[in-house]
Amino acid sequence: MSIILEDNQPPGFLRLGPTWYHEIPFLPHGWETTNDRGSGSLKHAAMKALLRDQSALKPELFEYVHWYLAKYLWDALKKCNKQTMHMWKIMASVYPAQFHEVSPYYCLNAGCPKKPLRDYLGILNSDDFRWRAILTIATTYCTATDLTAIPNIKNLVALDIYSEPYTSNLAPLDPMGISNDGLPLQDGFVRGWIESNALQHLRILRLYHQRELTVAALRALRELPELQLVVAYECKNITEMFEKYDKPVNGVIPIKGWSACRLDWFWETHGTSKTIDDNLLALLHVYESSLQIPGDEHSRRPSSLSTNLPILEFKLPTVDHSRRDRIVIRSRYNAKSIVLFTRDPVKQRFDIEKQKRAREKKRTEPPERGDRPAKRAVMKERGSMDISETLNQFF
DSSP, rough: EEEEEEOOOTTTOOOGGGSSSOOOOOOOTTTOOOOOOOOOHHHHHHHHHHHSSSGGOOOOGGTTTTHHHHHHHHHHHHHHOOHHHHHHHHHHHHHHHHHHHHOOOOEEESSSSSOOOOOOOOHHTTTOOEEEEEEEEEEEGOOOHHHHHGOTTEEEEEEEESSSSSOOOSSOOOTTOSSSSSOOHHHHHHHHHHHOOOOTTOEEEEEEEEOOOOHHHHHHHSSSSSSOOOOOOEOHHHHHEEEEEEEEOOOOETTTEEEEEHHHHHHHHHHHHHHHHGGSSSSHHHHHTTSSSSSSSSSSSSSSSTTTTTTEEEEEEEEOOOHHHHHHHHHHHHHEEEEEEOOOOHHHHHHHHHHHHHHHHHHHHHOOOOOSSSOOOOOOOOOOOOHHHHHHOOO
């Protein structure tokens, strides 16, 4: 069962922290207070008492709770439409095998940010990789601190970054600290991501209207070991670079270790938009497509994260990809300004073999000797200087 929650709560509700910016932890008032058959069972009463305030629940409380009872609680929350992200994360952490069969996907569509982006990133992260994270953000609401904090999401597998402003009927609860001017993504931010040695599981990156990015960012992104697809949608500096190229025979140009294909070139070669349009649809769809085993086993790197891990997706603000016809029409209109970068199969195979040899070499190397004395820096001896000679040069 997949869960998609749309934030339609008006401002003014009690907030108990980042988890509850867009959800309410309390059961509906008066939910199942009466029963036609008489009073409810003790089990039912205990369920209501436990779920009355979900913000008080922690994974430790379920350590010795059998999955049968945990599923009973989860089903009860479904009846009152209160299956929150907080409870989903608890279930995914404590019952990874069983819960994946029940709810493998959770999506929170945040209509409008209530706080700066950095306050949201922690709710997606899982240091022990209990779930995979997918994030869609608009730089309209980002600061430099927000963009540099993205690598803090260790389990991030797919990322969309927009610069288009989004309108919403919901006003921010606390507009202080939220910049409506926005900050475009720049090469420096991408280099910072790489230098942090994070984003090791990121497979899909889509960039929309990031006009300050250059091909230098693509060179840096090659350092991410699992990144398989980069979509540049109307990124001015990248698009202009392709204007000096004539369409090659196969429609692919090798650039910075990537195989680059412009959207209109693909259509001219294949005569259809069905396959390439899939890369512009919902981010979850694109990510799951990247996990499918292709005909050539070397043309795509397998994921290091188990595909049995559930997926937690967060959109800030909400981006709608449900209308495929709109996505197709939009992509055709801007076909010359959409570039897809995929891994060069030959270079990717070489990189994998190189990393494998490095790991084997590290295992076979003898440990460093600890009895070898460390070298100390010694100042070079100089002859004595007569200061009177130096002073005489100035008089």
